[in-house]
Amino acid sequence: MPNRLAHETSPYLLQHADNPVDWWPWCQEALELARRLDRPILLSVGYAACHWCHVMAHESFEDARTAEVMNRLFVNIKVDREERPDIDQIYQSAHHMLTQRSGGWPLTMFLTPDGTPFFGGTYFPKTPRHGLPAFADLLEHVAETLRNRRRDIEEQNAAVRAALARAASPGAGSHHSDFGPAPLADLRDRLSAAYDQRFGGFGEAPKFPHPTDLEFLLHRWHSCGDEHARDIVLHTLACMAEGGLFDQLGGGFYRYSTDDRWQIPHFEKMLYDNGPLLGLCAEAWQVSGQPLYRDITERTAEWLMREMQDRHGGYCSSLDADSEGVEGRFYVWDRDEISAQLTPELFSVVDLHWGLNAAPNFEHRHWHLTVAMPLDEVATQLDITPDEAARRLADARERLFAKRAMRVPPGLDNKILTSWNGLTIAGMMRAARVFDRDDWATSARDAIAFIRNHHWRDERLYATSAGGEGRLNAYLDDHVFMIEGLIEAMQTRFDPEDLVFAEDLADALLDNFEDRAGGGFFFTRHDHEHLIQRPKPMHDNATPAGNGVAARVLARLGHLTGETRYLDAAERCLQAFYGALARNPSGASSLALALAERLAPPAVIVLRGPQHAIAGWQRRLATRHQPDAMVFTLPTGTPDLPPALDKPAVESATAWLCRGHHCLPPVSDIDALEKLLDTRG
Structure with a gap:
């Protein structure tokens, strides 16, 4: 039977709706249940596109024996970190404090009934490997530790809460008005x-x-x-x-x-x-x-x-x-598969450009496409023009994209x-x-x-x-x-x-x-x-x-x-x-x-005049790298303008340039405007 996650809208939570785990979404009812039963919370945070989240789900959350341990010992809460970044931020910070290691997803945290984390990690395997314990064994050990060392854990919890409070406001108590570079x-x-x-x-x-x-x-x-x-x-x-x-x-x-x-x-x-x-x-x-x-x-x-x-x-x-349950399967290739989709002329270009003539770069068996040789060098080696090399590459890319589209796509x-x-x-x-x-x-x-x-x-x-x-x-x-x-x-x-x-x-x-x-x-x-x-x-x-x-x-x-x-x-x-x-x-x-x-406040540039007259100015300014300027193109008759943008109606293209509280006289020549902008870099 589906668990409570079946009523959620998050694709990630819905991925876990058929688990044998008695999952709760994050909600007051689940938190109150943990307090009423005085039972620890197992908080699992992930997201729909997370590979190792899928691995842990398949190994442990879909396993009836592991689920029995989880359901017996914990109130289990599943969170989509993209829907609830507030929760994710808090418990990622706590994970770092408790383990002195960076976190990630899946995030697996164990909380006392009041929501304070006392132990955690990321991915845990079903069976012991990579120096990590089996997840079911870890569950038994964590629950036993909380029962037998509750006072020690509550003292640790007080320290964790104090540390989280300090970390919440990195600039607390420090106000500066004398800014410098x-x-x-x-x-x-x-x-x-x-x-x-x-x-x-x-x-x-x-x-x-x-x-x-x-x-x-x-x-x-x-x-x-x-x-x-x-x-x-x-x-x-x-x-x-x-x-x-x-x-x-x-x-x-x-x-x-x-x-x-x-x-x-x-x-x-x-x-x-x-x-x-x-x-x-x-x-x-x-x-x-x-x-x-x-x-x-x-x-x-x-x-x-x-x-x-x-x-x-x-x-x-x-x-x-x-x-299809395999990371990267949609994107990687066999060399023969690529060759079969292309004419010899097309393959000759991609063979060199993407390095298919070298050893496979993905799991020693497949190719993930990367640029191994610049296209102009490919053209030289094949004695063709750069334009011809580009044409062949575009043709090959289109054919391979169409072939790839026939595969089972990744989930959206x-x-x-x-x-x-x-x-x-x-x-x-x-x-x-x-x-x-x-x-x-x-x-x-x-x-x-x-x-x-x-x-x-x-x-x-x-x-x-x-x-x-x-x-x-x-x-x-x-x-x-x-x-x-x-x-x-x-x-x-x-x-x-x-x-x-x-x-x-x-x-x-x-x-x-x-x-x-x-x-x-x-x-x-x-x-x-x-x-x-x-x-x-x-x-x-x-x-x-x-x-x-x-x-x-x-x-x-x-x-x-x-x-x-x-x-x-x-x-x-x-x-x-x-x-x-x-x-x-x-x-x-x-x-x-x-x-x-x-x-150095950004420039505010207002272009006014008939649409046909200022369109060229807008286009020219848009090609400039000017990250310290905002350009607003406001044809004559633009309604509902704030005072800072409401410049006089004019018959020809005109620009007003202001920085902070300082404004220059209007400019009716685009070259002159660009010179003004160049004076600030």
């Missing part, structure tokens, strides 16, 4: 020290994309002329795009690389990676003009629209790593998450502006409409939906990532409704999330359920830190509307975290970007 230089130096000069990226395997760090470095190059910062970004993006982190046939980036060369990925594709990377690749093209970055931008945008956008407009959350997690849609809207709108792609802008606008129509009700934002209306209180990230997306949308094609929605979200943020006493923003609303920790995050993880993005987008919204309450809240946020940022800026690139824009 030293944290920006320090962060740049730390990223440079971690940079892998050979293969790109930061640190050793496993390697993650780190889009927020790359965005900071690009901003650093623009503001300071730091060529090394620029080169780190361009090299890293090129290595990822030509390596196995990028799907060479279907487009889109996988979650991370298992090796330091970006060759073999963990095969799930996450929306939260691809939205920011899409925007970054567009910026890389602005900076370098290299065709690679345009190609990767186009193929990522096409993948997002083709495979991740549902028919109602929202972007879905992820694609699974597994197909069709949850629509407000926060990840905000990230993707921002990336898609930025790319649409750079490459003048109305279809990309339309795709992003459909997502905005979906969030506004289904996740915004009665002045309250909701975090998620899956085939229905939004549910669960939205978090800090949902609000600020959507505001960022709306600001990008207004620069692509101004719509007064976007500005109204952005201000509504900002007002909800200030009313329901701000710590008015300490500055900054809590991750959860003031009326959210009480949990054992209420964090105010400053560090970036797979997505940017909500407080860093809040400080930046509120300031930007304040500059474009003239509303001081947004500027003041951004200032309070930076004041709260500046001390911690100055001590150690590592992992806080989003806050560093906010600080950079506090020290």
Whole structure:
């Protein structure tokens, strides 16, 4: 019989609805049951595209004997970390405190009946291996330990709660108003020290994309002329795009690389990676003009629209790593299978380009497609023109993509998450502006409409939906990532409704999330359920830190509307975290970007005049790498403009440029405008 998870909407929870485990979703009824029975809680956190979550489910949660132990000894709670990032953040932090090791998914935590964690880990096998105990044996041992050492565990719990309280507010008690650039230089130096000069990226395997760090470095190059910062970004993006982190046939980036060369990925594709990377690749093209970055931008945008956008407009959350129960099966190839699909002329190109003439790179038997030889070198070896090599590669890619489409595809997690849609809207709108792609802008606008129509009700934002209306209180990230997306949308094609929605979200943020006493923003609303920790995050993880993005987008919204309450809240946020940022800026690139824009406010450029006259100006400015400027194209007759944007109606193209409280006289020559912009880098 299905368990209680059968009534949930999360695809991840539904994956476990037929387990013999007596699963509960996270709810007050389950927590009250644990207290009433004085029984420990087994908390299992994962997500639908997680490979090792599937492994543990198959080995243990689908096993009747293991389930009997779980049901006898624990109240078992299953959480989708994408629906409940509040819970995931708390218990990931607790895992690190208890084990002194980084966490991940599946996260397996054991809680006393009051919800305090006393032991935990990630994946546990069904039988002992890799130095890990059998899961069923561990369950018996944990329950026995709690029975026999309850007083010791309660003392430990008090220490854990105190540590969680300290960790919740890294800037607590430290308010600064004298901001300086030293944290920006320090962060740049730390990223440079971690940079892998050979293969790109930061640190050793496993390697993650780190889009927020790359965005900071690009901003650093623009503001300071730091060529090394620029080169780190361009090299890293090129290595990822030509390596196995990028799907060479279907487009889109996988979650991370298992090796330091970006060759073999963990095969799930996450929306939260691809939205920011899409925007970054567009910026890389602005900076370098290299065709690679345009190609990767186009193929990522096409993948997002083709495979991740549902028919109602929202972007879905992820694609699974597994197909037919095997990680990567959908994506890897046999050499003979490729040869059979292509003519000899086509195969001659991909054989060299993707290194099929070398040893298999996936489990010693298969090929995961990566660029082994640049296409111009392939053309030289085959004595054909570069254009002919490109034509053959495109033809081969199309044929292999069609063949791959006949395989059993990975599962799609069709949850629509407000926060990840905000990230993707921002990336898609930025790319649409750079490459003048109305279809990309339309795709992003459909997502905005979906969030506004289904996740915004009665002045309250909701975090998620899956085939229905939004549910669960939205978090800090949902609000600020959507505001960022709306600001990008207004620069692509101004719509007064976007500005109204952005201000509504900002007002909800200030009313329901701000710590008015300490500055900054809590991750959860003031009326959210009480949990054992209420964090105010400053560090970036797979997505940017909500407080860093809040400080930046509120300031930007304040500059474009003239509303001081947004500027003041951004200032309070930076004041709260500046001390911690100055001590150690590592992992806080989003806050560093906010600080950079506090020290040098972004330009607000308003283009006015007849539509036909200002369209060329907009197009020209869009090809410039100008991360410290916002450009709003407002044809004569645009309604409902705030005072900061409501410039006089003019008969010819004219630009107004302001930085902070300083505005220059209007400019009627595009060359003169660009010279003004160049004076600030």
